[in-house]
Amino acid sequence: xxxxxxxxxxxxxxxxxxxxxxxxxxxxxxxxxxxxxxxxxxxxxxxxxxxxxxxxxxxxxxxxxxxxxxxxxxxxxxxxxxxxxxxxxxxxxxxxxxxxxxxxxxxxxxxxxxxxxxxxxxxxxxxxxxxxxxxxxxxxxxxxxxxxxxxxxxxxxxxxxxxxxxxxxxxxxxxxxxxxxxxxxxxxxxxxxxxxxxxxxxxxxxxxxxxxxxxxxxxxxxxxxxxxxxxxxxxxxxxxxxxxxxxxxxxxxxxxxxxxxxxxxxxxxxxxxxxxxxxxxxxxxxxxxxxxx
Numbered sequence: 001x002x003x004x005x006x007x008x009x010x011x012x013x014x015x016x017x018x019x020x021x022x023x024x025x026x027x028x029x030x031x032x033x034x035x036x037x038x039x040x041x042x043x044x045x046x047x048x049x050x051x052x053x054x055x056x057x058x059x060x061x062x063x064x065x066x067x068x069x070x071x072x073x074x075x076x077x078x079x080x081x082x083x084x085x086x087x088x089x090x091x092x093x094x095x096x097x098x099x100x101x102x103x104x105x106x107x108x109x110x111x112x113x114x115x116x117x118x119x120x121x122x123x124x125x126x127x128x129x130x131x132x133x134x135x136x137x138x139x140x141x142x143x144x145x146x147x148x149x150x151x152x153x154x155x156x157x158x159x160x161x162x163x164x165x166x167x168x169x170x171x172x173x174x175x176x177x178x179x180x181x182x183x184x185x186x187x188x189x190x191x192x193x194x195x196x197x198x199x200x201x202x203x204x205x206x207x208x209x210x211x212x213x214x215x216x217x218x219x220x221x222x223x224x225x226x227x228x229x230x231x232x233x234x235x236x237x238x239x240x241x242x243x244x245x246x247x248x249x250x251x252x253x254x255x256x257x258x259x260x261x262x263x264x265x266x267x268x269x270x271x272x273x274x275x276x277x278x279x280x281x282x283x284x285x286x287x288x289x290x291x292x293x
Contacts, residue, residue, distance in 0.1 A: 017191055
């Protein structure tokens with residue numbers, strides 16, 4: 001019973017905040033998702049990442065192990081879904097990237113924070129940063145067919161991660177008033193991203209839901225299995241192991257739909273994956289948490 005209560009206390013705030021965004025749209029209130037997303041990705045989330053990394057006191061060897069484990073996990077997942085999409089003769093530029101990349105920002109970061117505290121958030125940011133770099137390069141190439149190094153270099157979250165890692169490595173600290181300002185800005189990120197997630201899901205129109213449900217189940221099962229196996233091979237500690245499994249198991253990111261829309265892939269099919277995998281995560285993530293806590 002205690003475990004059930006603990007899991008509910010972790011998961012409930014995540015889905016309640018997303019529900020606020022969902023209901024907000026359904027009752028006809030205005031929500032400018034492009035502005036809020038730009039504010040979060042350009043300002044609030046980079047501040048959160050920088051301060052979290054700067055203030056973390058995780059052993060360097062633990063961070064190295066998690067980084068290597070994350071790279072290996074996403075490499076294996078990429079190969080697996082490339083093979084699956086070809087085997088099922090699905091359109092690669094529509095299905096491959098959404099199946100590889102999860103919602104490690106909007107959903108993964110809050111879950112890690114609520115489940116494992118500030119240490120978990122620091123670990124989760126490492127996994128998120130590796131996924132984001134892979135997504136903004138290889139992921140964009142899968143959909144658009146062209147490289148995106150310039151886009152990576154223009155992303156504030158990339159520089160926030162690099163600077164945060166540098167400050168953590170050197171033991172540097174920004175002046176108190178700067179740190180307090182950055183913390184206040186960063187505190188907006190998680191609730192804002194979760195509410196925006198609910199808004200985005202409420203506005204999606206899904207098609208081909210039967211296929212989307214089947215692929216979402218395969219994505220969830222394969223990602224958990226790969227993350228669990230890689231975490232065991234690298235002998236990650238309890239928190240790092242739990243964070244890796246949670247982050248890799250997150251559902252299809254809403255940004256996958258936006259990228260598909262931008263580059264002319266089958267956006268409605270991607271929307272179906274977003275909806276199906278997000279709804280599936282409502283039941284799946286509490287179960288995963290119960291095993292990794």
